[in-house]
Amino acid sequence: MITSISIENFKGIGDRITVPIRPITLLFGPNSAGKSSIMHAIHYAREVLERHNLDADQTLTGGECVNLGGFRELVHRHEPGRQVKLRFDLNLSGVKWHEQFPVMEFPFEFGTSEMDLSTLGLDVMSGWVEVTVGYDNPASDQQPVVLSYEVGLDNIELARIEFVPVSGTATDVESQAMLTRLNLRHPAIVWPEERTDSAGPIDFLFPEFRPFLDSVYFGGDELESPSATELTAIANGDRSDLKGMVVSILHDLGDFATNTIRVVSHEKDGMRMKLWVGKKRDSGQLAFFAAAMDRPAAVADDVAQNLLQGLLSGFLDREDILVRIVGTDDALPTWGRRLLLDFSEIPIEHEELSEEELASARDRSLEFVEQLLTRLVTGPGELLRELLVGFRYVGPMRDIPPTDHSPPRFPEPSRWASGLAAWDLLADTKRSDLIAEVSAWLWNEDRLNTGHQLIGKLVRDIETTFQEEMLRLEWEEETPSAKMKEVLAELEKMPFRQRVYLRDVERNVDLPPYSVGTGISQVVPVIVAVLADGTSAVQLEQPELHLHPTQQAAVGDLLIKAALDEPHKLLLVETHSEHLILRILRRIRQTHQGQPFNGIPVSPACVIAVYVEPRDGQTSPFEIAIGEDGEFLQPWPDKFFDQDYEERFG
Secondary structure (H helix, E strand, O other): OEEEEEEEOEOOEOOOEEEEOOOEEEEEOOOOOOHHHHHHHHHHHHHHHHHOOOOOOEEOOOEEEEEOOOHHHHEHHHOOOOOEEEEEEEEOOOOOHHHHOOOOOOEEEEOOEEEEHHHOOOOOOEEEEEEEEEOOOOOOOOOOEEEEEEEEEOOEEEEEEEEEEEEEOOOOEEEEEEEEEEOOOOOOOOOOOOOOOOOOHHHHHOHHHOOHHHHHHHHOOOOEOOOHHHHHHHHOOOOHHHOOEEEEEOOOHHHEOHHHOEEEEEEEOOEEEEEEEEEEOOOOOEEEEEEEEEOOOOOOHHHHHHHHHHHHHOOOOOOOOOEEEEOOOOOOOOOOOOOEEEOOOOOOOOOOOOHHHHHHHHHHHHHHHHHHHHHHHHHHHHHHHHHHHOEEEEOOOOOOOOOOOOOOOOOOHHHHOOOHHHHHHHOOOOOHHHHHHHHHHHHOOOOOOOOEEEEEEEEEOOOHHHHHHHHHOOOOOOOOOHHHHHHHHHHHHOOEEEEEEEEEOOOOEEEOHHHOOHHHHHHHHHHHHHHOOOOOEEEEEOOOOOOOHHHHHHHHHHHHHHHHOOOOOEEEEEOOOHHHHHHHHHHHHHHHOOOOHHHOOOOHHHEEEEEEEEEOOEEEEEEEOEOOOOOEOOOOHHHOOOHHHHHHHO
């Protein structure tokens, strides 16, 4: 499930905004505030992740109702130098990682015990995926690319793939996909117990994954563990053991677990250095405690300190690595395939192995690491893609089916945007259950109470010539003639199809959808979209369109039924209806009083009201918190729902 969406440089959204997502997410706000931009960002994310369609105009989900116009139109202010960033935070607690992203068995000995490392990452509960789309070279006339793909797990950054230039000129750049960041100390991939040679199995097998600090800490020459006395002396300014060297203290000694500090010799730009690296107490991250450098002759201490700081600045913040990703067009991984890494030489050594055995061990180790990174780096993106593919979108203006409405042979997701896909489902002869459920929502007094029921009638399409032939026969005969039997047999071969009517119960007349009130024909696709199976998430724009206030309130109950009763659906709703939100608040209040309506409990944790407004030229979302008693904890901005008071007393 998606728990929040962050958007930057998309349509009317410039600076990054974050929209929290709940089972029922309601977007309110004035026209042109950016509500539709939030909805359309989901359409674009699907185009990027499913079809790699970065220059999208019409979308699979939005059909003719959503035309993004291509990248130069959808990027904020149409400025080609900007980059669109989309981040989705996910609840991954229900993912069966071992089934969806299997990893080969890889036993490893820990002293007297053994662990199968293929179990790494199976306990991940949440994550996020962020993609950045832009031009590799904004000055040239080219197609946009995915510039970066980033993944975090359990609120900790894990990895980043970037499409980085490797050669070329100012107007002709050649770029390749590189794994530029891998958090080797992420809980999902560390050793189950502390080791001094590596952070986890990935950098143990392939030290190329180590950024500078890790290389110093785990792989430096003359690696030593200084005593606590030595560390305290250095921290207090006693440099008697470091004669001829200038020393810089970079962090307080108390910030470190002193038993983890290592000292290593290092040479940079011809200068011999000593570096003390340890793990921070609060985060477990590696950091420098101190550094020392040979002081050149005739160089004052303050000048030498500046020289040392200059040398350190070159790698203090070096977290990037460069491991090439094979077989991708840009930074976006290829779904359904193992993440392939390019190592010219893989440093696995073993004195007792032959060259063939060593090659086999090397290949097996690489396969294990690639599968593990596929699970944890590619996996969240693939899960997000599946979620977005399952989104169903109903636009603000729904088409009414014509008299001769005939569903397409194969379902078309884009028809949901115009509402026609709902009528396609209702015309399915096997969906009498759906017709009955929709009819109940239209008719029942405690629901929409429109005075209409939905009726499905089975009909056969008979050609004119066949009708004329039937009329010429004498059907009054008690014993059918051979010709009559022939006609009847031919009639039986003709398939049924279902035609949908709205029954005006008071007048006892069945009417086609275009003959009833606009509000009824507009709300039927909304009811079908949220109740029909085949999706886990629905986007709705103005579901209350053309409805009476009491019926708008009933739409609130419809949303509660779809989102909180089995099977659950995620609902993202753009609305202007005060009556709809008041009904939901009422159900929260009833739940708080121990009387949930229709047995469906509704809590503030299930619902979020997001007010979207333009502020200083930027789209700004604002959550209006809801209390346990079903009351808003903040007033509506800009007197959004104060029109009734203004008209009465203004």
